[in-house]
Amino acid sequence: MRMQLILGEALTGLRRNASMVISVVLVTFVSLTFVGAAMLMQIQIGKMQDYWADRAQVAVFMCRADSTVTTCVDGAATQEQLDAVAAQLDSPALGAVVRDVRFESSDEAYQNLLDLYGQEYADYVTPEQLGETYWVNLVDPAQSDVITEAFNGTPGVDNVRNQLQYLEPLFSALTVATYIAVGIAGLMLIAAVLLISTTIRLSAFARRKELGIMRLVGASNRFIQTPFILEGVFAAFIGSLLAGGAIVAGIHFGVNGYLKDRIDFITKWVDISDAAVVIPIIILIGLLLAALSAGFAIRRWLRT
Numbered sequence: 048m049r050m051q052l053i054l055g056e057a058l059t060g061l062r063r064n065a066s067m068v069i070s071v072v073l074v075t076f077v078s079l080t081f082v083g084a085a086m087l088m089q090i091q092i093g094k095m096q097d098y099w100a101d102r103a104q105v106a107v108f109m110c111r112a113d114s115t116v117t118t119c120v121d122g123a124a125t126q127e128q129l130d131a132v133a134a135q136l137d138s139p140a141l142g143a144v145v146r147d148v149r150f151e152s153s154d155e156a157y158q159n160l161l162d163l164y165g166q167e168y169a170d171y172v173t174p175e176q177l178g179e180t181y182w183v184n185l186v187d188p189a190q191s192d193v194i195t196e197a198f199n200g201t202p203g204v205d206n207v208r209n210q211l212q213y214l215e216p217l218f219s220a221l222t223v224a225t226y227i228a229v230g231i232a233g234l235m236l237i238a239a240v241l242l243i244s245t246t247i248r249l250s251a252f253a254r255r256k257e258l259g260i261m262r263l264v265g266a267s268n269r270f271i272q273t274p275f276i277l278e279g280v281f282a283a284f285i286g287s288l289l290a291g292g293a294i295v296a297g298i299h300f301g302v303n304g305y306l307k308d309r310i311d312f313i314t315k316w317v318d319i320s321d322a323a324v325v326i327p328i329i330i331l332i333g334l335l336l337a338a339l340s341a342g343f344a345i346r347r348w349l350r351t
Contacts, residue, residue, distance in 0.1 A: 067246040068282045074242055075286025075337075076293070078235030079329040083294040085228035086325045087317050092221050094315040095214075103210040104182045105194045107132060111178035114205045121202075124179060128203025132181060135197065144193050146184040153177050178205065236336060239286075243279040243337055244344035279341030280334055287333035291326040298322050 109129060110119035135141065136148050151159075157174040183194055191209040198204045302316050 067242070067249065068278070071239065071242045071246055071279070071282040071337075072286040072289070074235060074239040075283045075333055076289040078232050078239050079287055079290035079333050080293045081228050081232035081235060082332065083290055083322075083325050083329045084297070085225050085232060086328070087294065087298075087321060088221060088225045088228065090321050090325075091317050092218060092225070094317070095221075095313060096218065098315045099211060099214055103188060103214075104184055105191050106208050106210065107136075107181040107183060107194070107198055108205040108208070109179040109181070110203050110205045112175055114178075116205055118200060118202050118204055123175070124203035129179060132198065132201065132204060135201075136181060136183065141193070141197060144185055144187070144190050146186045148184075149182040151180045151182060153179055156180060236332075239283070240336055240340040243283065243340045246282070247275045247279055247341045247344040275345040276338055276341045279337040283333040283337030284330070287330040290329055290333075291322075294322050294326060294329075295319065 109124035109132070110116075110122065112123045114122075133148070133150070136145055153174040156177040156179075157172065160172060160177065161168060185191060185194070188211065191211070195207045195209070198207050298317060298319060298321075302318075306313075307316060
């Protein structure tokens with residue numbers, strides 16, 4: 048009976064402040080959608096980094112005839128220099144770092160270039176312009192600096208490059224976009240908290256006579272506060288569910304229906320299983336913020 052009375056009071060408050068409740072729902076929906084999008088973007092960045100870190104290689108480019116670095120003053124790398132680099136890559140000193148090594152001759156590099164870009168490049172590029180390369184897969188991609196340091200200044204080595212360096216600008220741009228989404232979400236959450244507080248205080252003011260009577264008959268502060276807190280929680284819960292629906296729709300239509308067919312170099316995308324992790328979190332965030340802000344607002348009002 049007591050719970051039924053509390054729920055009845057909460058529903059009464061929702062009906063009396065329908066416009067404000069709708070505002071709370073919408074602001075909560077938008078803010079939590081941004082929070083969920085930011086979380087999914089971080090998951091996507093992590094998936095991309097894991098995928099490319101496992102496949103990205105460190106390239107040890109040997110000297111070409113036209114190389115100008117100091118380690119290539121004698122022109123193209125000699126067979127002795129190639130053997131020395133191969134022996135160093137296979138040495139015990141690098142055994143804990145190097146997983147496997149693939150040697151690519153200048154002729155193989157030339158043919159791979161033609162296969163990738165077409166035979167028309169045969170008129171502009173020669174095998175001698177490409178040179179030989181050792182493609183190194185690492186046990187731990189984070190240790191690419193070990194290979195760079197090992198061959199820095201080695202005769203016959205033009206330069207050493209980590210393929211992940213080419214993806215760093217993309218990861219940085221996505222991270223900045225995530226920060227922007229988090230910033231917007233934070234501002235919207237502040238607006239939601241203020242709206243919830245205002246809604247609860249207006250609802251309490253509209254029922255000030257009823258609250259006065261409840262105080263006179265000995266109702267506890269918790270009994271008085273609970274319906275107002277439920278009002279805020281209910282509105283935030285609806286907004287959270289709408290945000291969850293928007294996240295699922297974004298993955299289904301935005302990722303699966305649009306991005307997957309147009310961006311080929313990303314092979315691992317966020318999916319519904321990731322949404323199943325994010326949605327409960329944003330719902331919990333919405334409920335906690337609503338309960339705390341509503342409880343604080345009605346507690347302050349009862350003191351006045």
